[in-house]
Amino acid sequence: MPSASTFARLPDGPAEDITILFNGEAVRARSGDTVAAALIAAGHRITRTTPVSGTGRGPYCMMGACFECLVEIDGEPNRQGCMVQVRDGMRIDAMSGARKLAEGNP
Amino acid sequence: MTGRVQLAVIGAGPAGMAAAVEAANCGASVVLIDEQPAPGGQIYRAITSAARPGKAILGDDYENGAKLTDTLAASTVDHWTATTVWQVTPEREIYMTRDGASHRITADAIVIANGATERPMPFPGWTLPGVMTAGAGQILLKTAGLVPQAGLVLAGSGPLLFLIAAQYLRAGGAIEALVETTPRSNYRTALRHLPGALRTPGYLRKGLGLLAELRKHKVRHVKTATRLQAVGDGRLQALRFSRAGRQHEIACTTLMLHIGVVPNVQITRALNLPHDWDALQRCWRPRRDADGATELDGIFLAGDGAGIGGAVVAELEGRIAGLASARALGTLETGKAEARLAAERSRLAQEMAPRPFLDALYAPSPEFLAPPDDTIVCRCEEVTAGQIRSYVGLGCIGPNQTKSFGRSGMGPCQGRLCGLTVSEIIASETARPMAEVGYYRIRPPIKPVTLGELAALHDDQAAAADRSLENAS
Amino acid sequence: MHPDVIIIGGGLHGLSAALHLCRAGFRPLVLEKDYPGRHASGVNAGGVRRLGRHFAEVPLSVEALELWHQMPDLVDDDCGFSPCGQMLIAETDKELAGLKSRVRDLAKLGFDHEKIVDARQLRSIVPALSAHCAGGIWCAEDGAANPYRTVSAFHRKVLASGGRVEAETAVTGIKRAAGGWIVETTRGSHQAAVLVNTAGAWGGKVAQMIGDFAPVDPQAPMLMITERIEPFLTPVVGSAGRVLSFKQFDNGTVLIGGGHRGRAVPDDNITALDFTGLRTSAQTVRALFPQLAGLRIVRAWAGIEAVMPDAIPVIGPSVAEDNAFHAFGFSAHGFQLGPIVGRLIAELVDTGACSLPIEPFRINRFNDPATGLS
Numbered sequence: 001m002p003s004a005s006t007f008a009r010l011p012d013g014p015a016e017d018i019t020i021l022f023n024g025e026a027v028r029a030r031s032g033d034t035v036a037a038a039l040i041a042a043g044h045r046i047t048r049t050t051p052v053s054g055t056g057r058g059p060y061c062m063m064g065a066c067f068e069c070l071v072e073i074d075g076e077p078n079r080q081g082c083m084v085q086v087r088d089g090m091r092i093d094a095m096s097g098a099r100k101l102a103e104g105n106p
Numbered sequence: 107m108t109g110r111v112q113l114a115v116i117g118a119g120p121a122g123m124a125a126a127v128e129a130a131n132c133g134a135s136v137v138l139i140d141e142q143p144a145p146g147g148q149i150y151r152a153i154t155s156a157a158r159p160g161k162a163i164l165g166d167d168y169e170n171g172a173k174l175t176d177t178l179a180a181s182t183v184d185h186w187t188a189t190t191v192w193q194v195t196p197e198r199e200i201y202m203t204r205d206g207a208s209h210r211i212t213a214d215a216i217v218i219a220n221g222a223t224e225r226p227m228p229f230p231g232w233t234l235p236g237v238m239t240a241g242a243g244q245i246l247l248k249t250a251g252l253v254p255q256a257g258l259v260l261a262g263s264g265p266l267l268f269l270i271a272a273q274y275l276r277a278g279g280a281i282e283a284l285v286e287t288t289p290r291s292n293y294r295t296a297l298r299h300l301p302g303a304l305r306t307p308g309y310l311r312k313g314l315g316l317l318a319e320l321r322k323h324k325v326r327h328v329k330t331a332t333r334l335q336a337v338g339d340g341r342l343q344a345l346r347f348s349r350a351g352r353q354h355e356i357a358c359t360t361l362m363l364h365i366g367v368v369p370n371v372q373i374t375r376a377l378n379l380p381h382d383w384d385a386l387q388r389c390w391r392p393r394r395d396a397d398g399a400t401e402l403d404g405i406f407l408a409g410d411g412a413g414i415g416g417a418v419v420a421e422l423e424g425r426i427a428g429l430a431s432a433r434a435l436g437t438l439e440t441g442k443a444e445a446r447l448a449a450e451r452s453r454l455a456q457e458m459a460p461r462p463f464l465d466a467l468y469a470p471s472p473e474f475l476a477p478p479d480d481t482i483v484c485r486c487e488e489v490t491a492g493q494i495r496s497y498v499g500l501g502c503i504g505p506n507q508t509k510s511f512g513r514s515g516m517g518p519c520q521g522r523l524c525g526l527t528v529s530e531i532i533a534s535e536t537a538r539p540m541a542e543v544g545y546y547r548i549r550p551p552i553k554p555v556t557l558g559e560l561a562a563l564h565d566d567q568a569a570a571a572d573r574s575l576e577n578a579s
Numbered sequence: 580m581h582p583d584v585i586i587i588g589g590g591l592h593g594l595s596a597a598l599h600l601c602r603a604g605f606r607p608l609v610l611e612k613d614y615p616g617r618h619a620s621g622v623n624a625g626g627v628r629r630l631g632r633h634f635a636e637v638p639l640s641v642e643a644l645e646l647w648h649q650m651p652d653l654v655d656d657d658c659g660f661s662p663c664g665q666m667l668i669a670e671t672d673k674e675l676a677g678l679k680s681r682v683r684d685l686a687k688l689g690f691d692h693e694k695i696v697d698a699r700q701l702r703s704i705v706p707a708l709s710a711h712c713a714g715g716i717w718c719a720e721d722g723a724a725n726p727y728r729t730v731s732a733f734h735r736k737v738l739a740s741g742g743r744v745e746a747e748t749a750v751t752g753i754k755r756a757a758g759g760w761i762v763e764t765t766r767g768s769h770q771a772a773v774l775v776n777t778a779g780a781w782g783g784k785v786a787q788m789i790g791d792f793a794p795v796d797p798q799a800p801m802l803m804i805t806e807r808i809e810p811f812l813t814p815v816v817g818s819a820g821r822v823l824s825f826k827q828f829d830n831g832t833v834l835i836g837g838g839h840r841g842r843a844v845p846d847d848n849i850t851a852l853d854f855t856g857l858r859t860s861a862q863t864v865r866a867l868f869p870q871l872a873g874l875r876i877v878r879a880w881a882g883i884e885a886v887m888p889d890a891i892p893v894i895g896p897s898v899a900e901d902n903a904f905h906a907f908g909f910s911a912h913g914f915q916l917g918p919i920v921g922r923l924i925a926e927l928v929d930t931g932a933c934s935l936p937i938e939p940f941r942i943n944r945f946n947d948p949a950t951g952l953s
Contacts, residue, residue, distance in 0.1 A: 003341075006257045006359050010277060013251035014157045030250060032157060037250040045235040045341055045359075051807045051831060052488040056340050058235030060485075062242035063148055064141060064553075065223045065370070067486060067518040076873060078518070078806060082245075085143065098807040098831045101707060102870035193854065201854055210854070378849060501731075503614060510621070510727035513830070518806055518877055549880045550852055554806060558872035560861035563854065 005043035016041075018088035029086045036062060036069040036081035039092070047071055047081060048095035070095050111137050113431055114200055114213035115183075116191050116373070119147020120417045121409025121424035122219035123174045126183040128428025129217075133437040137184045137211075139191055139202060145175050147221055148241060149417045152248040159251055163277045165269075167312075167417070168248075174421065192551035194218070194373050196402050201563070203555055208563040215404040215431040218374065219424060222367035222410035225389070225470060226523050227262055228477045229334040232363065233485055236342030240270050240364035253279040257359035259345050261285040261334060264366045264468040265309075268316040275323045283326040283356050285347060287365070287471050290330050296467035303463035306456055310463075328354070332473060336361055365470040368526065369411050375548035377402065383541040386465045387414055388475065389526065390545060396451060398427035399434075406431050414465075415458060422454045475530045483531070484524040486517020494528055498535040505529050505546050518554055521546045582608035582743065584928060585762050585771040587750050587785050589613075590620035591726075591914060592906050593777035594733035594744070595921025598654070601740035603929045608771065609742065610764055612749035612781075613848065616730030619779055620914065622882040624802055624824050624836040625726045626815055627915045629692055630665040630718040633891050635939035636916070637690055642935060643919035644720060653918065656732035659725030661829075664814035666696075666705055667716040668867070674819040675714045682716060692718055707811045709867050715819070723815050723826055726914060733917075750778075753788040759902060773928050774903040780845050780885040782893070782907025790899030792947035793908060794888055799843035799850040799881035800836065800911045801857055806875045807831030821863045833874065835860050838911060841881040850881035884911040887945075894920060894940035896927060904928060905942055 009016070009030070016028040020035075022044055029038035036059040039047055046056035048070050059069035062082045069081035074091050077099035081092070115126040118140035126138040138145075146153040150171025161169050178185065186204065193201040198213045224239040231237070240260060246252040253274055259282050260267050271284055303310060320327060331347040331354075338344065346355045371381060374392035379400050381390040391413045398406040408427035409420035429447055432438035477483065479492030489512045497511040505528045508514045514528055515521035521528075525546050533543045584600055586593045589611025597607040615621075627647050629640040650658050669675035675695075682693050696717045702708060704717065737744060745766065752763035759772035778785040783795030812827040817837065824837035839856030843849075857879055865872050887893065887908040897903035904927050906920050913920075923933050 003359070006254055007246070007252040008255045010159055010163075010251035010253060013159070030157075032155060033250050037246055037252065040246060041250060041252055047235075050488065055233070056235050057233060057485075058238075058341075060238050060242065061224060062238070062245040063223070065519065065522045070518070078875060083141065098809050099874075100809050101811045102873060193852075195851070501735075507614075507727070510725070510731075516804075516832075516878070518875070520877065547880075549878045550854075551876055551879065554875035554877050556872065557805075557861045557864050557874050557876065560854070560858055560876060561865045561872070563858045563861075 003043050003045070005041060007041055009041065018086060020086050020088070020090040020092055022092045023094055031086070033086045034062070034082050035071060035073065035084050035086055035090070035092055038086050039081065046094070049097055051098035054097060109211060111135065111211055111213045112435055113137070113215045113217065114139060114211065115217045115219060116194070116200070117147065117219035117221055117409070117411070118142065118145040118185065119149060119219060119221045119409060119420065120171070120174060121221070121411070121420035121427070122147070122217065123178050124421045124424030125217040125219055125408050125428035125431070127177050127181045128425045129432045129437070130181045130183045132429070132432035134432050134435050136182070137186055138178070139186045139189050139200070141188065141190050143188050145178055145185060146171055148245065150174070151245055155249070157251065158248060159277065163273055164248065165273070190553050191373070192553045192555050194377060196377060196405070198404055201551070203559050206559060208555065208559045210563065215406065215435055217398070217406045217408055217424075217427045217431055218411060219407070219409045219420070219427070220370050220373055220411045222414060223370045223522060224364065225366045225368045226527055227363045227365045227474050228481045228483055228491070228527055229336070229474060230478065230481050231336030231338070233482050234336050234338050234342045235340070236338070236359055237336050237361045237363065240266050240362040243270050243362045244273070247273060247277065253277045254360055255280055257282065257357070258362065259283050259285060259356055259358040259360070260362050260364070261287065261331070261345060262364040263288040263470065264364050265313055265316075265464070267364045268313065268320065270362065271325065272316045272319040275319060275325070281325050282358055283328060284320065285328045285331045285345065285356070287331050287334065287474070288329070288468060289471050292467050292469055295469070296463050299463035299466050303460040305459040309460045332471070365474055366468055367410060367414055369413060370522075371411070372520065372522065372548050372552040374407065374411070375545065376550050376552050377405070381545065383539070384413065386462070386469070388470060389414070397430035397447065398423060399430060404434060415461060419454065419457050422450055422457060426450045426454070475527070476534045477527065483527045484514035484517065486519050486523070487513040489514040489524070491527070491531055494531045495535055498532055502532075504544055505532060508532075509546075515546050520552065521548065582606050582769065582771045584608070584773040584775060585610060585760065585769055586775040586777055587762070588776065588778035588781070588907070589615040589734075589744055589746065590618060590777060590779050591616070591730055591733060591917035592620075592909070592920050593775070594730065594737055595917045596775055596777060596906065596924040597737045597742045597744070597921070598733055598740060599922045599925035600928060601737060601742045603925050605928065607742045608769060609737065609744040610748045610750055610762065610769070611744065611746045614746045615734045615744060616727050619882040619884045619911075620917070621727040621730050622880060623726050623914050624826065624834055625659075625723045625914065626665070626824060626826075627660060627722045627724050628665045628718070628815065628912075629915070630716060630721055631667050631817065634685070634688060635891055637685070637688070638935050639916055639919050639923070641690065641692065643916050646918035647724070647915070648720070650918075654732040654736040656728070658729035658732050660722060661724070662720050662722040664704070665718045665721035665817065666701070666814045667817045667819055668701065668708070669713045669715050669819045670711060671820070672713050678714070678716050678819055692720070694718070704814060705812065705816060707868055707870065709869055712867070721815070729917070750785065750788070753785070755900070772902060775924055775928070776903070776905045777907055779907055780843065780883040782885050782905065786905060786942065789897050789903050791897050791905070791942050792945060793893050793905070793942055794945050795908055796886045796888070797843040797845040798884050798886045798911070799841035800838050800884055801841045801852055801860075801879060801881045802834060802836040803857060803860065803876045803879040805833040805835070806877050808833065808874060818863065818867065823860070823863050823867070825864065835864055843881070843883045845883050850883055852879050852881060884909070886910045892940055893942045894923065894937045895942060898943045
């Protein structure tokens with residue numbers, strides 16, 4: 001669950017114009033946002049649990065170095081949320097521990 | 107995106123843009139490769155975006171970046187955006203991924219200008235959701251116009267902390283407190299370097315201006331805080347610290363950390379270039395000469411990735427490396443190159459004048475170099491400082507052996523967030539100098555690459571012979 | 580006090596020889612130019628495999644596996660050994676026929692540890708495997724261990740047993756002395772009655788200092804490791820028709836190796852990776868485990884291995900000099916043999932004889948181009 005966002009957009013900037021899904025829930029975002037920025041803007045601060053201890057983590061460096069913002073994007077696990085720009089309708093899910101084996105076992 | 111190029115520049119920050127433009131203007135054919143969708147690097151992030159916050163918020167220094175992106179746009183440089191480099195070889199091959207496909211090119215010369223990363227600032231609780239770097243805060247502001255309205259604490263040391271505080275205040279944001287960890291002794295050490303710094307007084311003037319903005323907004327400014335601890339049940343709820351022997355706690359939902367930046371050495375390390383320990387900046391510097399040339403033929407370095415100097419220094423170093431590589435490629439006549447290089451070097455010396463003062467003043471507090479036992483040092487594999495110390499007790503002699511003992515540095519960030527700390531802890535435990543303890547061996551891919559991307563590596567050069575042995579372990 | 584045996588090379592074979600010599604009452608000294616396990620011993624894929632061995636190695640390998648299963652008795656640590664099984668996959672009926680013929684030949688020599696499995700049994704042991712595979716050879720008691728942990732355990736046990744290990748001590752010269760050897764190093768000289776060469780990729784150079792000839796080709800087999808993924812694979816998997824060694828660790832990461840070579844620069848302690856070879860490894864994994872195409876490679880590396888022209892090691896006495904012995908050139912599959920080869924070297928030093936057949940590994944099987952002699 002998100003807490004109320006403690007971040008606000010600058011009033012004279014562009015409006016939030018698209019919708020993405022985070023864990024199935026609609027989140028408004030701005031074209032040009034990275035996934036991680038859009039989630040922070042919406043108050044989602046825990047974006048994965050670790051494969052080691054299962055504790056929650058959220059975006060840390062926002063520049064592709066720390067790999068803390070790993071999320072599943074349109075079915076592809078362990079994407080760096082700070083390195084991917086949002087698209088309308090994009091489906092984002094928190095990573096829960098290690099990735100799973102892809103479906104469709106031959 | 108295959109085959110041969112004349113000059114490849116890696117990183118489109120100030121150093122990379124300047125190097126690319128300078129070499130292209132000398133007649134070299136140049137590709138500029140960068141991970142982001144637009145030029146600017148982290149310092150000028152989103153500078154070409156119409157949606158970026160205005161000058162009134164981000165300030166003149168940021169707007170200077172537009173001059174660079176304008177000259178880049180007007181140049182013949184071929185800019186490959188959203189392209190992740192994952193290996194550079196001494197033979198000047200560059201492997202990269204773009205749109206889910208891998209490519210390999212070979213360049214006659216390479217300028218590596220991959221910039222800096224925030225110095226890790228480990229203390230108990232720094233992994234809690236809600237804790238992020240001050241650089242991350244700036245990126246949120248520049249790219250998404252996001253300004254904290256409540257619950258923000260800034261902590262650490264260094265000019266960026268004051269800059270982002272001022273930017274947030276100008277943007278109507280709220281700051282609960284700025285908690286400075288600069289040790290008192292730093293002021294005395296720095297004083298010695300003040301005369302040198304006054305040769306280029308602009309930096310100091312700007313710094314004092316930022317402090318005045320904080321005072322005007324009556325931001326709570328704590329100085330000489332120690333024993334930081336972020337606490338919260340599953341997410342950040344407060345920052346605790348000591349000051350003058352007393353415990354303090356400030357409730358917060360966002361904690362932005364900064365104790366300076368350090369060169370991103372992943373590529374230069376993977377190239378096996380020699381690195382020197384900079385005892386003042388407490389970081390590794392890949393070795394290069396005054397032109398940015400390394401011991402590897404045709405490979406040059408520029409900008410913060412080779413040693414921290416800031417955006418203006420990076421731009422000057424970029425020009426120098428651009429000119430030097432053009433000279434090496436034969437598109438700039440040696441005599442002309444010398445005159446222009448001399449001019450850029452003299453400007454560089456002027457810009458570097460305040461560095462010793464700033465480096466001494468904002469030298470990181472020892473508590474963040476070798477943090478307390480209960481601090482997670484390797485965020486990916488969740489290895490604590492205490493565990494690293496216990497490995498040393500078991501006979502672990504260096505950072506590479508800690509990998510075998512407890513997987514530190516083996517997660518997806520590939521040691522970026524723990525490399526310095528693990529070496530500092532070993533150096534302190536074994537009373538050996540950092541230069542002797544060394545650093546992780548960094549192995550490609552320097553950014554994770556999928557099996558599918560590697561399997562589809564596009565490569566127009568002859569495949570190496572498959573010298574397989576049926577009898578491999 | 581002088582050591583009675585000097586062992587040159589602090590990899591697994593050198594440390595194992597030292598340990599077995601300690602157990603036989605000797606006081607060995609191991610000289611290591613870097614630190615124990617810095618090269619192939621510490622960074623290999625960790626396969627503990629009898630499966631698919633050259634027939635000359637099988638008796639040693641079978642005996643070695645016994646030691647792996649009792650590792651805590653030997654070094655007070657299980658070395659991360661897990662008897663997870665090893666599977667050699669045949670993708671086609673033709674490949675499977677080849678494997679069946681191998682297993683029959685092995686049976687004639689009196690070994691029955693390799694078992695043929697059909698496609699259905701293969702899928703039950705390796706469920707994630709692509710459906711096209713025809714069968715394979717299964718060695719249920721084989722497995723994998725942690726290489727650096729293994730070297731560390733042997734190192735500790737050597738020290739606890741009265742042996743000495745000098746790291747960062749490179750051998751610069753070897754001379755005969757009255758009743759033995761003088762070994763000169765970057766940190767002074769040492770004297771002992773007996774010399775053992777376990778110098779791995781540098782074993783050819785040491786052999787030359789002693790007066791023997793062995794054409795060692797230093798190579799750099801490459802390995803890749805992936806990010807974590809939920810458990811999907813128990814055994815170590817190899818392929819009859821392709822170059823592959825494939826293993827998932829308990830922590831979820833997957834090791835991909837098997838033999839594609841990078842470039843070794845032994846004089847500089849450097850290996851360089853060749854991503855054309857690693858591309859082939861990635862293609863192999865994608866073909867056998869198509870669901871893994873999106874799995875990320877986090878790191879790749881290569882160790883420096885000593886490869887012999889016939890891909891089997893040199894084990895046995897010097898032909899040039901008395902009181903000198905060799906064990907090197909394991910050609911990228913020496914890890915599993917470490918515990919037993921050390922014991923054989925100790926037997927040779929102690930009694931001059933050896934309890935297992937090592938004749939195929941004699942050093943004078945190669946022609947010396949300098950002298951024309953073998």
